[in-house]
Amino acid sequence: MEDGKKNESAPKAPAPVFLGQTFGEAPKPVFQSMPQPHQEGANSQIYVENKPQWGEANPTPPSFRWGQFFIGLFAPIAVVVLLGLIAEIASSSNYDDIYGYEETFVSPDENGHYAAQISVRPSHEVDYCSIYPDEWSPEEEVFCEVKWGNTIEVRQYLESITQIHPLALVIDEENGTFSVSYNGTTDIPDEISGRLLTDTGTLYERIYAADHETDNTSTISFLNGTFPPTGETLYIYVDAVFFSSNEILMASSCESVYIYYQCNATQSETGYRMSVDFFGDREHVKIGELTASNETLWFIPNGEGLTSYSVNIQTYDYExxxxxxxxxxxxxxxxxxxxxxxxxxxxxxxxxGKSALGWGLLSSSLLSILFFFGFIALLILSFGGGF
Structure with a gap:
């Protein structure tokens, strides 16, 4: 009995309460829907959920686009070269139209007059002119000056009496000496310069100085110089400058084609040419002209020497x-x-996002730098005898 009483007096466990159920309410049965089989002949719908599965491969990254890279690598170089060619063609295509050149040779008529037809292009103006004798002439120098209005004046220096008078030039290869004699002044030259050349035009010796001597009885002065003796024939030209009289004494051999000074028949017989010229300002007069209206260049030199002249005229289109x-x-x-x-x-x-193109453009600058230093190295090897 005691056990039965104990069982009756023992508290019972509270009944479970479900969500949505009030306390003390009887529990309601829970119904679960069971999948029903599809009837035969009925269309069944299949639902597929696209979820990554374990072990599935990631998508392949895009490959490097070499085509874009090479476009970026060579396009800047091609653009620079193309623009350079266009600029060169544009600058040189009309160069001949900007400048014009006229060259003619004039000879004297029976009266000693010179004339030649020279036409100037339309829209051009005379920019430069020069007149040179075709052979040595004893007459004073003839030259031209460009004036306004497409006009050229032909002028000639007036004859001047020089203070210095050249006498003779002597060269002795075996003893290694040369001597230039003159009179008219006992002054020592302020500057002496010249060269000794071989038959082939090779420089044998430079001349920077010479001893000055004066014969008091005849007032003849000598410039004596020395050089290493040799058994071969040498050719000389030497200039002596006198600032006291603004004159320059020039002496040179005639037989060498490598010496600039020209010799006439008389000088060729002696084997040397000697002359004295003024330097600085000299008085000159107008002896002819060229005007745009008649397009005729004419001039009448003073003196009796007759020689042919080369006339060169350059014109210019400013616009x-x-x-x-x-x-x-x-x-x-x-x-x-x-x-x-x-x-x-x-x-x-x-x-x-065109990274390949960007890397190609960056590489183009490095390639240009490599080309530049490679070109410099090639020049050094070429001139240094590396090839």
């Missing part, structure tokens, strides 16, 4: 040159902007 200069400014502006465009292209390539 055409200015238009070409404006084109050059445009190309210079483009070249100045190219570094900025190059940097902008690199930034744009990486921003737009």
């Amino acid at each position: 055409l040159d200015q238009s070409r200069s404006s084109q050059g400014d445009i190309f210079e502006g483009i070249f100045c902007m190219m570094p900025l465009l190059y940097i902008g292209a690199i930034i744009f390539s990486f921003v737009k």
